[in-house]
Amino acid sequence: MAHAAPFSAVPGAVIVDDVLQHVGNPMGEQRALARGTALAPLGDRAVIAVDGEDRLTWLDSLTSQALARLTPGESTELLLLDPQGRIEHAAAVVDDGETAWLIVDRADAEGLLAWLLRMRFRLRVQPRSADAEVAVVGGAPDALARTSPASPAGVPLIWRDPWPAITVGGYGYAAVDPHPGAERRWAEALVSLEELDRLAQDAASGALDLAGVVAADALRVAAWRPRWSGEVDERALPHESDWMRTAVHLSKGCYRGQETVAKVHNLGHPPRRMVALQLDGSESTLPERGAAVRRDGDEVGVVTSAARHFEEGPIALAVLRRGVPVDAALTVDVEDVRIAAAQEVIVPPDAGATANVPRITRLSRRARAT
Incomplete structure (x- = not known):
């Protein structure tokens, strides 16, 4: 579905591959999102709906999250793992009492839906694409109050990001307090395509402030928030990106990959760990996803996401080998040069x-900026 098309009339709109990238001022759009005065149409998301009486117990049995008793309107997220515990798919979840609505990265949607359809067996479940019914709009809860979310069963379809809280059954590895994600208030509303058109008309007339996915993703990176399209590759374990906080229930029982999740958490260590990088700002180009992170010239990791933040400047998330010292001097490959990168530990070695990971006081961005 061409969900970004209605926004082509908005002054300054830059649309690439049916996704609104920005409206001319990504830094200002970040500020507006953080203040709760702008909305971001998220054309890089897709929606899968799962109907049927068995939907929650079925999803519970397949995924890392406890969903059997999910109440209408409650927000959570799940991971689908392979038998070795590696992440294959990820989804945000909100249920309205009749349907479970999964918000996924668009590039993951086709594969996830195909997998779910194969796993129905004789259960009363019916997964389907809902892209012809709803679109995804993100922002702070205050901003989403300007929308009319879809509510086919009487429950407004709003997913409130639980990150970085440690949800029931979860576990947090990041040893900083306060966590940088605590400053990010984020939610995503499912709106009808008619409501999306209305929002586009308000934005074109100047009655509504918009932000693109460039701004939304910069706030995500600054919050150390993992995402399928960024932090997941063929080796990714939920432990290494601190995704155990919100997407894994450690005591819910069996599901595919559960044995590995439990072994790594209780007996071992993930082979890689996620870090935040403060990048040298002298280069105008950000590193690409997959750019090499080096120590003394040797590759020790890769960039997973990079952004230019309105307060912190150029930043990135990266996964490193577990044994890389936390105080190691690092560089990142950017085009034909290597730039300095200061490491901030997210997942410790x-x-x-x-047991009882010590908490390290972290200065807020505002305190560091003064």
Whole structure:
């Protein structure tokens, strides 16, 4: 579905591959999103609806999250793992009492839906694409109050991001307090295509402030928030990106990959760990996803997401080998040069078989800027 097309009339709109990238001022759009005065049409998301009486117990049995008792309107997220515990798919979840609505990265939607359809067996479940019914709009809860979310069963379809809280059954590895994600208030509303057109008309007339996905993703990176399209590759474990906080229930029972999740958490350590990087700002180009992170010239990791933040400047998330020292001097490959990158630990080297990880006070962005 061409969900970005209605926004082509908005002054300054830059649309690439049916996704609104920005409306001319990504830094200003970040500020507006953070203040709660702008909305971001998220054309890089897709929606899968799962109907049927068995939908929640079925999803519970397949995924990393406890969903059997999910109440209408409650927000959570799940991971689908392979038998070795590696992440294959990820989804945000909100249920309205009749249907479970999964918000996924668009590039993951086709594969996830195909997998769900194969796993129905004789259960009363019916997964389907809902892209012809709803679109996804993101922002702070205050901003989403300007929308009319879809509510086919009487429950407004709003997913409130639980990150970075440690949800029931979860576990947090990041040893900083306060967590940078605590400053990010984020939610995503499912709106009808008619409502999307209305929002586009308000934005074109100047009655509504918009932000693109460039701004939304910069706030995500600054919050250390993992995402399928960024932090997931063929080796990704939920432990290494601190995704155990919100997407894994450690005591819910069996599901595919559960044995590995439990072993790494209780007995071992993930082979890689996610870090935040403060990048040298002298280069105008950000590193690409997959750009090499080096120590003394040797590759020790890769960039997973990069952004230019309105307060912190150029930043990135990266996964490193677990044994890379936390104080190691690092560089990142950007085009034909290597730029300096200061490491901030997200997942410590001893994550996994660890008890009582000490909390490290982290200065807020505002305090560091003064």
